[in-house]
Amino acid sequence: MRLIALVLLLAAPVYAKAARLKASKDTVQWGWLDPKEPPKLTVDSGDLVSIETWYHALDQIQPGLSIEKIVELRKANPGGGPHSLTGPVFVNRAEPGDVLEIRIQRITPKKDGFNFNLPGKEFPTIGALAAEMPDGFVKFFQIDPDKKSVQFKPGIDIDLQPFPGTLAVGLDPNDPSPRKGGVKDDPMAPVSTLRPWKNGSNMDVNELQEGSTVFIQVFLKGGLIWMGDSHCRQGNGEVSLTALECSYKEIVIQPIVRKDMKLEWPRIETRTHWISVGLDEDLNKAMVNAVREAVDFLAAQKTVSLTRYEAYALVSMVGDCRVSQVVDVRKGVHCMIPKSVFTKK
Numbered sequence: 001m002r003l004i005a006l007v008l009l010l011a012a013p014v015y016a017k018a019a020r021l022k023a024s025k026d027t028v029q030w031g032w033l034d035p036k037e038p039p040k041l042t043v044d045s046g047d048l049v050s051i052e053t054w055y056h057a058l059d060q061i062q063p064g065l066s067i068e069k070i071v072e073l074r075k076a077n078p079g080g081g082p083h084s085l086t087g088p089v090f091v092n093r094a095e096p097g098d099v100l101e102i103r104i105q106r107i108t109p110k111k112d113g114f115n116f117n118l119p120g121k122e123f124p125t126i127g128a129l130a131a132e133m134p135d136g137f138v139k140f141f142q143i144d145p146d147k148k149s150v151q152f153k154p155g156i157d158i159d160l161q162p163f164p165g166t167l168a169v170g171l172d173p174n175d176p177s178p179r180k181g182g183v184k185d186d187p188m189a190p191v192s193t194l195r196p197w198k199n200g201s202n203m204d205v206n207e208l209q210e211g212s213t214v215f216i217q218v219f220l221k222g223g224l225i226w227m228g229d230s231h232c233r234q235g236n237g238e239v240s241l242t243a244l245e246c247s248y249k250e251i252v253i254q255p256i257v258r259k260d261m262k263l264e265w266p267r268i269e270t271r272t273h274w275i276s277v278g279l280d281e282d283l284n285k286a287m288v289n290a291v292r293e294a295v296d297f298l299a300a301q302k303t304v305s306l307t308r309y310e311a312y313a314l315v316s317m318v319g320d321c322r323v324s325q326v327v328d329v330r331k332g333v334h335c336m337i338p339k340s341v342f343t344k345k
Contacts, residue, residue, distance in 0.1 A: 016046050016047055016048050016254070017043070017044065017047045017048070018047070018048045018049075018050070019041055019043050019047055019048070019049050019050070020049075020050040020051075020052075020250075021040055021041045021049065021050070021051045021052065021086060021087070021089060022052045023052040023053060023054045023059075023084075023086050023247075025058075026040070027040040027086055027087070028054050028058060028059075028084050028085065028086050028228075029084075029085050029087075029226075030057060030058050030077055030080065030083075030084055030085075031077045031080025031081040031082060031083060031192060031193050031194075032080050032081075032180055032190040032191065032192060032193065033085070033168055033170070033171050033190060033191050033192075033193060033199075033201065033226060034180075034190040035170050035171055035188050035190070035220055035224070036188065036190075037087075037088060039087075039088050039089065039090035039222060039224065040086075040087060040088065040089065041087075041089045041090070042089075042090040042091075042092065042222075043089060043090070043091055043092070043255065044091070044092050044093075045091060045092065045093055045094070045255065045256050045257040046254065046255075046256055047254070047255070048105065048252055048253075048254050049089060049225075049252065049253050049254070049255065050250040050251070050252045051086050051087075051089070051227045051248075051250065051251050051252075051253065052086060052247075052248065052249060052250055053084065053086050053164075053227055053228050053230045053247045053248045053251065054084040054086070054228070054247050055084065055112075055114075055245070055246070055247045056073075056082040056083060056084060056229075056245065057073040057074075057076075057077075057082055057084065058084055059084060059247075060073055061073065061114060061245075062112070063112050063114070063140045064140070065138070066138075067116060067119070067135075067136035067137065067138045068136075070116055070118075070136070070138060071118060071119065071122065071136060074118060074123075079178065079180060079192055080180070080192050080193065080194075081166075081192050081193030081194040081202065081229075083165075083166050083193045083202065083228045083229040084228050084229075084247075085166060085168070085193060085226040085227065085228035085229075086226065086227050086228055087224070087225055087226035087227060088170065088222075088224035088225060088226050089223075089224070089225040089226075089255070090222035090223070090224060091222055091223040091225065091255050091257060092222070092257075093257050094218050094221070094222055094223035094255075094257045095218060095221060096218055096219055096220060096221065097217075097218065097262070098217075098218040098223075098257055098258060098259050098261075099215050099216065099217055099218065099257075099258040099261040099262070099263050100169055100215070100216050100218055100223045100225070100255050100256070100257065100258070101213060101214075101215050101255070101256040101257075101258050101261075102167065102213065102214050102215075102216065102225070102253050102254070102255050102256075103212075103213045103253060103254040103255075103256070104163075104164075104208060104209065104210055104211065104212050104213070104214075104251065104252075104253055105210065105211075105252040105253065105254055106210055106250070106251070106252040107162040107163070107164075107209070107210050107248055107250075107251045107252075108145060108248060108249040108250050108251075109143055109145050109160065109162050109230070109232050109246050109247070109248055109249070110143070110246060110247045110248065110249055111142065111143050111144070111145075112140065112141065112142065112143060112246065112247075113140070113141040113142075113143050113150065113232050113244050113245060113246040114138060114139065114140045114141065114242075114244075114245050114246075115138070115139050115141075115240070115242050115243065115244055115245065116136065116137060116138035116139070116240075116241070116242055117130075117133055117136060117137050117240040117241050117242070118130075118136055118241060119133075119134060119135050119136040120132065120133045120134045120135075121134040121135070126241055126327060127239065127240050127241045127327060128237070128239040128240070128326055128327070129239070129240075133240075141244065143160070143232060143246060145160070148160050150232070150233075150244065158233055158244065159233070160232050160233055160244075161206065161209055161232070161233050161234075162209065162210075162230070162231060162232045162233075162246070162248070163205075163206055163207070163208040163209045163212075163231055163234070164208060164227055164228070164229065164230055164231070164251060165202060165203075165204045165228075165229035165230065165231045165234070165243065166193055166200075166201055166202045166203075166204075166226070166227070166228045166229035167200050167201075167203070167208065167214060167216075167225075167226075167227055168193070168199055168200045168201040168202075168225070168226040168227075169199045169200060169216050169217075169218060169219065169220075169223050169224055169225055169226075170199065170218075170219050170220030170222070170223065170224030171188075171190075171191045171197075171199055171219060171220070172197060172198050172199050172217075172219045173187035173188060173219065174187065175191055175195075175197050175198070175199070177191045177192060177195045177197065178192070179191060180192070193228075193229070194328055194329050195328060195329050195330040196279050196328060196330055196332055197279065197330070198216075198217055198219075198264060198265055198266070199216060199217070199219055200214065200216045200266050201226075202229060202328050203266065203277060203279075203324060203325075203332055204229075204231075204234065204238050204243070204324050204325040204328065204332060205268060205275070205277065205324050205332065205334050206231070206233075206234045206235075206236065206243075206324075207268060207270055207273070207275055207334070207336070208268060209270075211270065211271055212268060212269065212270045212271075213268065213269045213270075214266055214267070214268050214269075215258070215261065215263055215266065215267045215268070215269070216263070216266045217262075217263045217264065217265075217266075218257075223255065223257075225253075225255060227251060227253075229245075230245070230246050230247045230248045230251070231243040231244060231245060231246065232244045232245075232246040236322045236323055236324060236325075237323050237324075237325060237326055238324075238325040238326070238327050238328075239326065239327070240327075241327045264293075265277055265278070265279070265289065265293050267293070267297065268334070272338060272339055272340070273336045273337060273338055273339060274294075274297060274336075274337045274339065275334050275335065275336050275337070276290050276291075276293035276294040276297060276334065276335045276337070277289075277290060277293065277324075277332065277333075277334050278290025278291070278292070278293060278332070278333045278334070278335070279330045279331070279332050279333075280330060280331065281329060281330055281331065282331070283323070283326065283331045283333070286330075286331045286332055286333045287321060287333045289333070290321060290333040290334060290335045291315060291319070291321065291335060293335070294311075294315045294319055294321075294335040294337055295308055295311045295312050295315055296308075296311075297337075298311035298314060298315065298337065299311040303342050303344055304342060304344055314337075314341070315335065315337065318337065318338055318341050319335045319336065319337055320335065320336040320338075321333055321334070321335040321336075322334055322335075322336065
């Protein structure tokens with residue numbers, strides 16, 4: 001994966017400049033996407049951007065913190081997510097209706113990680129088995145990025161597969177999510193980072209690793225990229241609420257303004273797959289949305305002409321539709337279409 005990232009980095013356009021956005025009290029927001037937050041960095045399309053991220057709750061969840069204190073922090077930001085988001089990054093020439101192609105070039109984690117579930121007796125709907133897990137639980141980990149694995153406990157090692165759980169652009173004014181403070185008549189009022197939506201945000205799609213690319217519709221001038229909820233490993237479903245949560249010394253991205261594309265929902269591309277994303281509070285509807293996106297993509301691609309009926313059949317035969325997460329209020333499904341089935345180049 002490092003080799004893929006290096007190849008992509010070397011293949012970047014010669015005009016690309018490098019910029020860095022460090023995490024600080026000025027550049028990190030806790031749990032809300034606020035379209036009125038001033039940009040912390042301005043870049044051009046094609047620039048390489050290195051972004052540092054923090055742990056949850058403005059870097060307050062650190063090794064040794066008790067589950068009781070974690071519960072306090074979770075209650076301290078009513079309606080908002082636990083996520084610390086660095087940004088926003090303003091991309092010149094990005095206008096509403098465009099698409100941002102965001103290439104993930106390199107991810108370097110920091111040294112610590114954690115996983116916790118909130119006590120089901122206080123948070124009965126948060127986590128797939130919340131009712132069966134009345135008590136909270138937290139486990140901290142030491143991460144050695146060079147080793148590329150972490151020990152869960154003696155006899156169990158977990159390979160690191162870092163990816164950003166939350167990668168957002170500026171909010172969609174038509175997002176039906178509740179707004180901060182209960183505001184109902186201002187489409188530009190902040191939106192919680194809890195619910196993923198058409199602007200990406202808390203999608204928790206674990207395929208967004210080094211070498212992958214996400215395509216997201218632009219809703220606000222400049223795109224306004226936010227990065228956070230850093231993960232070092234997550235199973236599909238993220239069933240207990242959290243993954244192997246961590247933070248990054250840097251995640252290097254290359255945002256490219258695409259004026260030749262139109263998208264409604266985010267789309268992901270890896271070396272081996274095209275990936276459609278479906279989101280909804282109802283998991284069945286999230287599945288329908290993801291399948292429809294996959295069918296629409298296949299019917300529109302130009303490599304081999306397909307009718308929508310043929311595309312529907314192909315998704316049924318080769319599509320691998322997975323539950324991304326069930327813990328972010330809006331549940332997620334992503335359908336993976338292998339590039340290998342296309343033999344015509």
